[in-house]
Amino acid sequence: xxxxxxxPRYLITVTGKKLTVTCSQNMNHEYMSWYRQDxxxxxxxxxxxxxxxxxxKGDVPExxxxxxxxxxxxxxxxxxxxxxxxxxxxxxSSLSWPPRGYTFGSGTRLTVV
Amino acid sequence: xxxxxxxxxxxxxxEGENLVxxxxxxxxxxxxLQWFRQDPGKGLTSLxxxxxxxxxxxxxxxxxxxxxxxxxxxxxxxxxxxGDSATYLCAVSDGNKLVFGxxxxxxxxx
Numbered sequence: 001x002x003x004x005x006x007x008p009r010y011l012i013t014v015t016g017k018k019l020t021v022t023c024s025q026n027m028n029h030e031y032m033s034w035y036r037q038d039x040x041x042x043x044x045x046x047x048x049x050x051x052x053x054x055x056x057k058g059d060v061p062e063x064x065x066x067x068x069x070x071x072x073x074x075x076x077x078x079x080x081x082x083x084x085x086x087x088x089x090x091x092x093s094s095l096s097w098p099p100r101g102y103t104f105g106s107g108t109r110l111t112v113v
Numbered sequence: 114x115x116x117x118x119x120x121x122x123x124x125x126x127x128e129g130e131n132l133v134x135x136x137x138x139x140x141x142x143x144x145x146l147q148w149f150r151q152d153p154g155k156g157l158t159s160l161x162x163x164x165x166x167x168x169x170x171x172x173x174x175x176x177x178x179x180x181x182x183x184x185x186x187x188x189x190x191x192x193x194x195x196g197d198s199a200t201y202l203c204a205v206s207d208g209n210k211l212v213f214g215x216x217x218x219x220x221x222x223x
Binding site for chain 1: 154156157158162164210213
């Protein structure tokens with residue numbers, strides 16, 4: 001089944017403890033991106049990648065890192081999480097750039113205490 | 114800066130009604146527009162994708178139109194069902210990212 005898989009689905013962590021949220025797609029998509037969703041602020045882009053080894057900042061990149069060493073994987077790294085990064089995170093992919101329609105993962109609900 | 118507005122913010126209708134959700138955007142230089150459905154606490158399910166050169170797309174009971182010059186899109190849902198209850202999100206692509214509206218919360222009463 002063609003899909004975008006995120007792990008974990010739920011995560012509770014403490015301030016300052018490094019964590020990684022994984023994202024993998026099995027559709028050979030070139031373009032991948034991370035979004036966060038917050039009440040009242042909607043969905044906002046964190047980072048995106050047009051292809052392997054090509055990444056760029058979105059609208060809210062502060063406090064996050066990404067890497068794209070393989071086409072299928074696009075992990076989101078929080079080096080020192082803070083409570084304001086508590087959010088619902090989504091990974092998305094598209095076959096090509098510019099994107100012609102996105103497929104989203106099921107989301108990761110992160111709580112930082 | 115692109116801004117996307119969705120009206121109404123919430124809608125409650127009896128089962129069987131036809132309904133229209135509205136989306137407007139400020140910059141007509143878009144690659145495409147996509148409508149999504151989101152159930153509470155869940156992921157986004159793509160409903161319809163309209164490329165910038167297209168005027169409408171249909172899938173089952175759903176029909177979406179796009180008027181790029183006026184910066185508007187509508188999602189028409191025919192014969193609504195309780196299972197259609199969800200938040201509907203409109204998003205436009207500027208090439209690098211999707212810009213989302215705040216969504217319309219739809220409740221279909223049985």
